[in-house]
Amino acid sequence: MPTPLTLLGRAEGWSALGEQVYLLALPLTAAQVLHASPAQVGLLVTAELLPVVLLSLPLGTWLEECSHRRVLVWGSALRGAVLAALPLAPLLGGLRLEGLYLVSFALGTLGLACTLARQSLLPDVVPPSALTEANGRLEVVRSGVEVVGPGVAGGLVTALGAPLALLGGVAAFLGSAVALGGLPEEPHRTRGMTRPAWQETREGLAFVWNHGLLQCHVLTAATLNLARGAFEAVFVLYLAREIGLGVISIGVVFTVGNVGFLVGAWAARSGTRLGTVLPATTPPAVLAPLLAGAGLLGVPLVGGLGGGNLIAVPLFALTLAVQGVGVVVWGIQHVSLRQALTPPALQSRVHASAGFLAGLPLPLGAWLGGLTAEHFGTSAALWGIGVTGLGACGWLLPAVGRARCRHLRGEAEG
Structure with missing residues (x-):
């Protein structure tokens, strides 16, 4: 049976692949399909980074009252669901640049929540003496995907076009959610903020x-x-x-x-x-x-x-x-x-x-x-x-x- 750290590593790999897909396909969708200007594409990237500045503190406080495992599972699944909305957009009335901004901001927010939850969960999974090794193991997985991921993402964009290539990211995030679902439930530590x-x-x-x-x-x-x-x-x-x-x-x-x-x-x-x-x-x-x-x-x-x-x-x-x-x-x-x-x-x-x-x-x-x-x-x-x-x-x-x-x-x- 896989250890919790092994499951976290698998989930990290799938999440990193999903991120590589949308980091390439979202700007290309804006530029090629919606004919966005360089400044508009820059705003799309900024929208994905904004949650770190705007939402880190409230998310950190909220997460103290939540199951970190559940946040990871639902966060990964919701990232896939958000991405899935873009290939379906033509059936729902059309694709708009404002929609891409919202999707980018939502992906950044969910990604931030998953990162904070994973960092908070890891001390429950490994002893203090093994934290650096465990973080290094997860980073090896992420870095390896970041080396090969752009090529995979580029192949999907070439074969399917930028909007449909996002379906590859959907599958990757769902794979991450499945891996995280195998984690044991962490000790219940809800404090009940007064x-x-x-x-x-x-x-x-x-x-x-x-x-x-x-x-x-x-x-x-x-x-x-x-x-x-x-x-x-x-x-x-x-x-x-x-x-x-x-x-x-x-x-x-x-x-x-x-x-x-x-x-x-x-x-x-x-x-x-x-x-x-x-x-x-x-x-x-x-x-x-x-x-x-x-x-x-x-x-x-x-x-x-x-x-x-x-x-x-x-x-x-x-x-x-x-x-x-x-x-x-x-x-x-x-x-x-x-x-x-x-x-x-x-x-x-x-x-x-x-x-x-x-x-x-x-x-x-x-x-x-x-x-x-x-x-x-x-x-x-x-x-x-x-x-x-x-x-x-x-x-x-x-x-x-x-x-x-x-x-x-x-x-x-x-």
């Missing part, structure tokens, strides 16, 4: 912000997200306009670079154990955001080398891979640490609060990146992005110093 919801939400925020170690981790994640948001806004433009790469070459850069996510997941799973707080506060934890920042800074460095596509394409792919390793290892460490330090009654609110605080800079970074590129050029913007990303690990240095002092003091006393 305080207003905003006070419950504030308790989760206060736990993150007043915990010195978690605060350092959230600030590091927020700084990385600020840099990554700006990077995603200008990188493709930089490759196409300043470097002169064609569409195929840019695709190769992303395909090869995405392998870094898989490598990072394997590294985090096999190289770290979170038995105590100390391993997540020592230099290896600083190395992950340092790698992510180095990958960002490597892009303008490679761009200044010249040498044509034969040199540029593999080097740009390498910078993306280095960035991916750092981002994934850091993300696994960060989530595992939160899970280990947070009391059961606060799990959902703490994950939601950390996600909210760390996710706020993403849209700000995208706006600042575009603004900087417009006024100073994409190359100058990328230098600023690289320096910002490299500086993210600076938030962790005081925590590392304190942890090392405690460790050395404990050895001396022993």
Whole structure:
């Protein structure tokens, strides 16, 4: 009989495949079927990201009163149902851009709820000492699908057209719901909130912000997200306009670079154990955001080398891979640490609060990146992005110093 972690891994793989399908097919449906402008397609992507900013905190509070298993099952099934509405839209009166915006927002909301529920459920499935390995195992599955998923999604779009290709996403999300249905029911911990919801939400925020170690981790994640948001806004433009790469070459850069996510997941799973707080506060934890920042800074460095596509394409792919390793290892460490330090009654609110605080800079970074590129050029913007990303690990240095002092003091006393 499959273990709960195995079932979560299967569900994560199906969900990741469903996401790869709609991330490609939704924008193509808008562009090819509804003839949407680039700005309208951008709004479609923004609608999917908005729930992180608008709904993380209330969702985290609500989830404290819910069965996380049921949220995962119904969340996956509803994602499939929402996607199924689009291929059926011509039978229901036609497909409209406003409908795509609503679908994108709904998918983002349901995806956020599933992520928070999974992070909150995992400490019930595995012991604290195995959290990092378990998160790494789930990330290996997700990263592997993200490497091959774009090709599967592209094949579906080519064979069926963008709207009908969404049926592949429907099937994937239903597969995830079936896998999650095999999970055992978690211990019943409904608390029955007696305080207003905003006070419950504030308790989760206060736990993150007043915990010195978690605060350092959230600030590091927020700084990385600020840099990554700006990077995603200008990188493709930089490759196409300043470097002169064609569409195929840019695709190769992303395909090869995405392998870094898989490598990072394997590294985090096999190289770290979170038995105590100390391993997540020592230099290896600083190395992950340092790698992510180095990958960002490597892009303008490679761009200044010249040498044509034969040199540029593999080097740009390498910078993306280095960035991916750092981002994934850091993300696994960060989530595992939160899970280990947070009391059961606060799990959902703490994950939601950390996600909210760390996710706020993403849209700000995208706006600042575009603004900087417009006024100073994409190359100058990328230098600023690289320096910002490299500086993210600076938030962790005081925590590392304190942890090392405690460790050395404990050895001396022993």
